[in-house]
Amino acid sequence: MVWWWAIIVILGTVFGVLAVAALSTMLERRLLGFFQDRPGPNRVGPFGLLQVAADAIKMLFKQDWIPPFADKPVFFIAPIIGFLAVLISFAMIPITPSWSVAGHLNVGLLWVFGMMGLHVYSVVLGGWSSNNKFALLGAMRATAQMISYEVFMGLSLLGVVMTAGSFALSDIVEAQKHVWFVIPQCLGAVVFFIAGIAETHRLPFDLPEGENELGAGYHTEYSSMKFGMFFLAEYAGMALIASLVTALYLGGWSGPILPPVVWFVVKAFLLLCFFILLRTALPRPRYDQLMAFGWKVLLPLSLLNTLVTGAVLLLRAGA
Amino acid sequence: MSISLLLYGLVAICATAMVITRTAAVHALLYMVVALLALACVFDTLGAPFAALLEVIVYAGAIMVLFVFVVMMLNIGSPAEQREKSWLSGGIWVVPSLLALGLLVTLLIGLRSGAVPAIVQGAAPIGPREVGLALYGPYILTVELSSFLLLAGLVSAFHIGRRIGGAGIAPLHPDGVHVGVNEHRGVDR
Numbered sequence: 247m248v249w250w251w252a253i254i255v256i257l258g259t260v261f262g263v264l265a266v267a268a269l270s271t272m273l274e275r276r277l278l279g280f281f282q283d284r285p286g287p288n289r290v291g292p293f294g295l296l297q298v299a300a301d302a303i304k305m306l307f308k309q310d311w312i313p314p315f316a317d318k319p320v321f322f323i324a325p326i327i328g329f330l331a332v333l334i335s336f337a338m339i340p341i342t343p344s345w346s347v348a349g350h351l352n353v354g355l356l357w358v359f360g361m362m363g364l365h366v367y368s369v370v371l372g373g374w375s376s377n378n379k380f381a382l383l384g385a386m387r388a389t390a391q392m393i394s395y396e397v398f399m400g401l402s403l404l405g406v407v408m409t410a411g412s413f414a415l416s417d418i419v420e421a422q423k424h425v426w427f428v429i430p431q432c433l434g435a436v437v438f439f440i441a442g443i444a445e446t447h448r449l450p451f452d453l454p455e456g457e458n459e460l461g462a463g464y465h466t467e468y469s470s471m472k473f474g475m476f477f478l479a480e481y482a483g484m485a486l487i488a489s490l491v492t493a494l495y496l497g498g499w500s501g502p503i504l505p506p507v508v509w510f511v512v513k514a515f516l517l518l519c520f521f522i523l524l525r526t527a528l529p530r531p532r533y534d535q536l537m538a539f540g541w542k543v544l545l546p547l548s549l550l551n552t553l554v555t556g557a558v559l560l561l562r563a564g565a
Numbered sequence: 566m567s568i569s570l571l572l573y574g575l576v577a578i579c580a581t582a583m584v585i586t587r588t589a590a591v592h593a594l595l596y597m598v599v600a601l602l603a604l605a606c607v608f609d610t611l612g613a614p615f616a617a618l619l620e621v622i623v624y625a626g627a628i629m630v631l632f633v634f635v636v637m638m639l640n641i642g643s644p645a646e647q648r649e650k651s652w653l654s655g656g657i658w659v660v661p662s663l664l665a666l667g668l669l670v671t672l673l674i675g676l677r678s679g680a681v682p683a684i685v686q687g688a689a690p691i692g693p694r695e696v697g698l699a700l701y702g703p704y705i706l707t708v709e710l711s712s713f714l715l716l717a718g719l720v721s722a723f724h725i726g727r728r729i730g731g732a733g734i735a736p737l738h739p740d741g742v743h744v745g746v747n748e749h750r751g752v753d754r
Contacts, residue, residue, distance in 0.1 A: 317589075317591075320591065320592070320595070351614075352614070352692045352693060352694075353614045353615055353618045353692070353693060356615070356618040356619070356622065356693070357618060359618075359622050359626075360618050360621035360622045360625075360626060362626070363621065363622050363625065363626015363627060363630070364621070364625060364626055366626070366630050367598070367630065367633070370630065370633055370634065370637065371591075371595075371633075373637075374591060374633070374637045382637065385637065386634070386637070386638070389630060389633075389634050390634075393627060393630060393631070396626075396627075413693055
């Protein structure tokens with residue numbers, strides 16, 4: 247890669263992710279309106295598109311309040327950690343063969359998992375440093391939930407890694423030339439998607455911020471742009487899971503006639519819409535149900551997936 | 566390459582020093598996370614990206630989160646911090662410093678005499694494939710033994726965490742709230 251192209255790709259990815267995160271807040275509200283048979287935001291600009299700008303201005307000009315009882319340095323860095331962890335993960339996503347910051351890195355998938363592990367800190371530290379009972383309870387739930395679901399997420403991916411024979415996301419996309427992994431790895435794909443929802447703590451797994459019982463959970467005390475960072479990190483995380491599912495299971499950029507970037511964007515966009523549909527369609531489970539579902543259903547399923555994939559690969563290699 | 570290595574090493578040492586001297590437990594743990602991340606960078610610079618990422622995932626991303634989680638639940642307040650502060654003052658530094666100095670001298674003598682192999686510059690990085698082949702080839706016994714150890718740990722954790730029937734200590738609810746035994750019986754876990 248020439249250096250100027252590398253810089254263009256890096257800047258493009260960063261600003262692209264920011265734009266997608268901001269616009270998906272708008273998309274979510276419009277789609278929620280559509281699913282619930284009401285207009286949604288439609289007053290500011292054409293189709294209410296300028297609502298994003300209005301929200302951003304509101305967010306930036308609100309008072310940035312740090313509670314006097316908070317642990318100030320930790321309170322300050324918590325949202326930054328979360329936002330950066332999501333943003334850095336996008337470096338590994340191969341959008342097209344030529345447009346990816348580090349899609350060829352031979353430990354790319356592990357890198358994404360490392361960043362997800364660090365993402366937990368933003369929630370934990372945000373909740374702890376707020377020195378507020380609701381925030382602390384939200385942070386505890388989030389930690390347990392994210393650490394547990396990270397396990398199933400990793401295990402469900404082993405089938406893909408075994409079949410493709412690589413941790414590099416661009417190699418995994420290349421390995422799906424003939425058949426998308428969603429067909430042979432359907433079990434893994436479902437587990438990965440569910441774990442992805444839990445990992446971004448989106449509805450129906452948004453117990454860390456369940457508003458009816460915890461106020462707003464771990465970000466109860468946050469305001470202004472610090473809250474905005476948590477907010478953007480959540481939507482960017484949603485886009486990250488959608489892009490990961492696209493690259494890992496839906497063939498990434500591959501598809502007939504249309505250019506690769508269009509295929510990638512279309513697939514990821516449909517997945518984002520599905521995320522939002524799930525939010526409207528499903529009720530929130532109880533916390534212990536969530537943990538039991540993870541450890542008693544998803545863990546055996548992902549282990550079974552790994553076992554069967556391994557057996558099939560061995561038999562095929564022997565034949 | 567060696568400049569970045571030195572830089573990462575320096576970050577690791579400074580962060581470790583901060584781990585020892587911080588009185589607030591969470592701050593100390595955060596510096597430890599920084600030290601682990603710096604160590605991961607060192608591994609990567611030395612040509613072991615797989616080991617580096619495992620360091621991030623396992624140590625920084627899982628074990629340290631659990632440490633922070635526990636400290637969070639214990640809710641250590643300012644009295645404990647004051648006590649820590651009193652522990653960290655005065656002559657308490659002398660003996661550990663002398664011992665560490667002894668270690669440093671030994672290390673320097675070892676480095677001077679060439680007992681430690683020099684870093685191979687420009688060697689090919691060892692990717693996940695090589696590590697996997699080595700683990701399940703010559704080191705298969707170690708892998709199996711460590712899996713026994715983990716299984717034993719899992720079984721004992723399960724034993725400690727099991728529900729105690731009848732009178733006894735009430736089990737810890739998933740939310741970390743103690744509930745009475747009778748109250749808890751109806752809850753489907």
